[in-house]
Amino acid sequence: MKKLIVLLITLALLPQVFADTLSYSVIINYDNETLSLKDILLIKASPMPADKTGEYTTRIVSFKGDLLFETNFNINLDPLYSMPLSKETATSSKRLTKTSFDLVLPYYSNAKIIKILKENKLLLEIDLSRFSACNENHVCDGAESVSSCPGDCTCGNNICDANENYMKCSSDCHSGQKDNVCDKIADGICDPDCNNKDDYDCKATSGSKLFLYAGVIAIAIVLILILAKKIKKSNRNKNKAAFKM
Amino acid sequence: MKKINKIPILAIILVFALPVDFADTASESQEGCTAEYEANKEVEINAIPEEGWMFLKWGGACEGNEQTCKVAMDKSKTIKAEFAPGCKDDAECSSDKKCESSRCVPIQCECGYAQNHQCQKYECCDKSDCSAGEICDKSANKCVSESACREFSIKGDPAIKHDVVFVGDGFNDYKTFRQLLVYLVDYDGKYNGMFSFSPFKENKDKFNFWMVLAPDYQHWDDGEPVNEDIERFVKTCERDTVVVISRNTYRAYAFFPISGNKGGAAYVSLGFAAIRGTDYAAEYAGRLLLHEFGHAFGGLTDEYIEYGKGTRKNIETVPNCALSLDEAKAKWGDLVGVREVDFYTGIPNVPGTKYFKNPYLSVPEIGLFPDGTDMGDGGCSYEPKNIRPTTSSIMKNQFEPGYDFGPVNERELQRKLEEYSSEQSAQDTNAVVAQGGRGRRFVEDTG
Numbered sequence: 181m182k183k184l185i186v187l188l189i190t191l192a193l194l195p196q197v198f199a200d201t202l203s204y205s206v207i208i209n210y211d212n213e214t215l216s217l218k219d220i221l222l223i224k225a226s227p228m229p230a231d232k233t234g235e236y237t238t239r240i241v242s243f244k245g246d247l248l249f250e251t252n253f254n255i256n257l258d259p260l261y262s263m264p265l266s267k268e269t270a271t272s273s274k275r276l277t278k279t280s281f282d283l284v285l286p287y288y289s290n291a292k293i294i295k296i297l298k299e300n301k302l303l304l305e306i307d308l309s310r311f312s313a314c315n316e317n318h319v320c321d322g323a324e325s326v327s328s329c330p331g332d333c334t335c336g337n338n339i340c341d342a343n344e345n346y347m348k349c350s351s352d353c354h355s356g357q358k359d360n361v362c363d364k365i366a367d368g369i370c371d372p373d374c375n376n377k378d379d380y381d382c383k384a385t386s387g388s389k390l391f392l393y394a395g396v397i398a399i400a401i402v403l404i405l406i407l408a409k410k411i412k413k414s415n416r417n418k419n420k421a422a423f424k425m
Numbered sequence: 426m427k428k429i430n431k432i433p434i435l436a437i438i439l440v441f442a443l444p445v446d447f448a449d450t451a452s453e454s455q456e457g458c459t460a461e462y463e464a465n466k467e468v469e470i471n472a473i474p475e476e477g478w479m480f481l482k483w484g485g486a487c488e489g490n491e492q493t494c495k496v497a498m499d500k501s502k503t504i505k506a507e508f509a510p511g512c513k514d515d516a517e518c519s520s521d522k523k524c525e526s527s528r529c530v531p532i533q534c535e536c537g538y539a540q541n542h543q544c545q546k547y548e549c550c551d552k553s554d555c556s557a558g559e560i561c562d563k564s565a566n567k568c569v570s571e572s573a574c575r576e577f578s579i580k581g582d583p584a585i586k587h588d589v590v591f592v593g594d595g596f597n598d599y600k601t602f603r604q605l606l607v608y609l610v611d612y613d614g615k616y617n618g619m620f621s622f623s624p625f626k627e628n629k630d631k632f633n634f635w636m637v638l639a640p641d642y643q644h645w646d647d648g649e650p651v652n653e654d655i656e657r658f659v660k661t662c663e664r665d666t667v668v669v670i671s672r673n674t675y676r677a678y679a680f681f682p683i684s685g686n687k688g689g690a691a692y693v694s695l696g697f698a699a700i701r702g703t704d705y706a707a708e709y710a711g712r713l714l715l716h717e718f719g720h721a722f723g724g725l726t727d728e729y730i731e732y733g734k735g736t737r738k739n740i741e742t743v744p745n746c747a748l749s750l751d752e753a754k755a756k757w758g759d760l761v762g763v764r765e766v767d768f769y770t771g772i773p774n775v776p777g778t779k780y781f782k783n784p785y786l787s788v789p790e791i792g793l794f795p796d797g798t799d800m801g802d803g804g805c806s807y808e809p810k811n812i813r814p815t816t817s818s819i820m821k822n823q824f825e826p827g828y829d830f831g832p833v834n835e836r837e838l839q840r841k842l843e844e845y846s847s848e849q850s851a852q853d854t855n856a857v858v859a860q861g862g863r864g865r866r867f868v869e870d871t872g
Contacts, residue, residue: 202564219660223572226582226583228687262713262727263727263821264676265697265701270676347519
């Protein structure tokens with residue numbers, strides 16, 4: 181039983197313990213101070229942490245031009261050899277002029293470009309558009325959604341935003357809500373954006389009011405008539421009494 | 426004749442939301458009807474709107490807005506069904522809905538989201554939507570490359586562990602490669618492997634180990650691996666330090682961590698260790714790995730000298746070698762006297778330093794260098810005039826028995842290890858058992 185409980189707790193915790201992170205795996209060729217992209221792909225792996233030391237700088241920039249991530253790094257061209265064991269293995273000694281290295285950088289859905297600089301001089305730009313899910317153009321287009329691109333897509337955020345109405349986004353703007361659009365939906369709620377003619381619910385409401393007003397007037401008339409009759413009867417009795425005297 | 430006990434009367438009144446227009450648009454059925462049912466039976470009532478109308482909700486003995494209502498006939502009941510004019514086309518509905526049977530209904534998308542009254546497809550929702558070698562990341566609905574690495578020993582979340590990937594250069598099967606790694610990693614400290622020495626043996630739980638076969642790893646004519654080929658095998662893996670384990674014979678080497686990256690790369694030649702025999706290789710292969718790991722993980726430099734090679738650049742950044750006495754004092758002055766830590770050079774009579782002459786030839790084949798020095802004399806980073814903290818260590822001669830990293834290197838390695846957590850995860854495994862699972866990892870094969 182105890183093992184079962186431990187197993188259940190283990191299973192419950194597992195997704196949190198191994199929360200996979202999305203990263204760019206960027207492989208870059210180095211050839212005598214010239215950089216070029218060898219390969220880039222999305223992987224499920226932890227990104228490298230940001231570091232402020234190193235002569236090269238990597239920046240990830242968004243479509244809006246915001247800096248999303250920055251780290252520095254060095255390119256190591258000097259191998260460190262172990263102490264040789266024989267004459268034939270003692271000869272290696274070289275400084276690389278060509279190599280390649282990889283950077284594992286954090287993924288951003290709104291990332292547009294990776295820039296690699298040395299002493300503020302741009303050495304390489306890598307386009308990230310094909311990996312992006314949010315182009316920050318204030319239009320909810322392509323495969324953008326409220327989760328991937330909350331700046332462009334607002335439908336689904338449970339707020340009836342200024343650019344939304346019931347016709348565009350019924351999940352945020354409900355029928356009968358003030359949203360500058362008369363939705364004409366017959367749902368028992370008179371849309372405040374409608375004229376009485378346009379929304380059946382408003383007509384129904386105004387019809388009911390008419391009946392209510394008519395009823396009140398009718399009751400008032402009846403009451404007045406009864407009151408008048410009573411007054412008339414009372415006056416007649418007074419006259420009779422006066423006549424007897 | 427048996428009399429049927431009937432409970433009258435179930436009345437259904439169909440009412441429009443618009444009483445004013447009721448008379449104009451009402452058809453025969455909308456005037457309502459009455460039906461009789463046997464007592465204590467359950468009756469199902471369906472509200473079916475005419476074209477252009479939609480069912481709104483029930484009233485009376487039924488409630489809700491489902492089109493079907495069930496009532497138990499325990500007494501006479503009145504049921505009210507409210508209808509309203511419905512939509513004619515999608516344009517009358519919101520962007521995320523469509524007009525279906527005169528009603529605006531939410532659009533259900535199997536792999537996408539509703540926009541402009543139709544489903545917009547995501548890049549992927551399942552592995553089958555992606556190319557070979559890719560899986561679908563459902564948090565972003567993007568195809569991502571599948572990890573090529575298998576688990577050797579995973580202690581927890583890669584975000585808080587140091588992930589070491591072993592690349593099997595020339596290895597064709599995981600069984601053989603895994604067995605070799607058991608000796609090299611050496612969880613039980615039996616084989617002079619990685620966890621036989623401080624500070625690694627006290628920090629076993631801070632490492633995740635992965636493995637990947639590279640049977641066709643490229644080599645130069647001299648037998649050295651092509652450095653760049655490493656990415657072909659590890660680019661999809663969790664990785665901080667990558668260690669290529671080669672069957673080829675070459676002088677093992679490593680690269681410092683790229684700053685920002687947590688670790689560098691090490692190229693460990695088993696053939697190199699086997700030059701003096703397989704028994705020698707079995708005993709010292711772990712120490713060779715430790716020497717290269719000291720470079721790649723700890724950023725430690727070599728503590729030997731090598732004629733004509735010239736001092737490495739950036740010595741001021743390494744913790745175990747110094748260009749001057751002041752620099753050496755600043756780096757490890759506080760440890761002088763601890764396990765024979767001092768300031769050792771290969772130059773006699775330098776004030777404040779100790780001259781160290783190696784009592785035997787480090788590599789008998791080579792003999793002494795033309796200037797009379799030996800690789801094992803005092804000095805470091807290839808220069809006798811440089812100052813190192815101990816007479817010998819794993820960073821000097823990896824094959825010299827009886828030496829460990831020494832206090833200065835151990836402190837630096839421990840400082841690096843502090844960046845990682847010992848926190849154990851639920852999927853903790855021991856050294857021998859490779860794990861599958863976690864969805865994206867390969868399940869261990871039998872070969």
